[in-house]
Each structure stands twice: as C-alpha cells, then as structure tokens.
Amino acid sequence: MAHKKIQLPSKICITCKRPFSWRKKWKRDWDHVKYCSKKCKQLKQ
Known part of the structure; x- marks a missing residue:
C-alpha cells in the first residue's frame, strides 16, 4: 500500500x-x- 502524500506548508525564500x-x-x-x-x-540580500 502506497503512502499518502501530505500537503506541507511552503514559503518563498527571500534570497x-x-x-x-x-x-x-x-x-x-x-x-x-x-x-x-x-x-x-x-547570501542574504
């Protein structure tokens, strides 16, 4: 039986x-x- 793909929170990297x-x-x-x-x-800008 395959694992369910869980929808994880995401963000956009500021760099x-x-x-x-x-x-x-x-x-x-x-x-x-x-x-x-x-x-x-x-390397943060």
Missing part, C-alpha cells in the same frame, strides 16, 4: 525567490523561517 516546504527541523520555528538553506542565509 533565491524559490519555493521551499516545511521540514521537521523547523517544527518549532516555522513562523520565523525565511531562507531555504544555510547558503541562502549567508
């Missing part, structure tokens, strides 16, 4: 302008996440 989805590591801090990766956070 690269690409969409990214919720990750478990952001569970407590999702409201404050602005970047899709550490690289984008370092």
Whole structure:
C-alpha cells in the first residue's frame, strides 16, 4: 500500500525567490523561517 502524500506548508525564500516546504527541523520555528538553506542565509540580500 502506497503512502499518502501530505500537503506541507511552503514559503518563498527571500534570497533565491524559490519555493521551499516545511521540514521537521523547523517544527518549532516555522513562523520565523525565511531562507531555504544555510547558503541562502549567508547570501542574504
């Protein structure tokens, strides 16, 4: 039996302008996440 695909919340990265989805590591801090990766956070504009 196949797993159901769950619709996860997503945002747009403020550096690269690409969409990214919720990750478990952001569970407590999702409201404050602005970047899709550490690289984008370092390159913030």
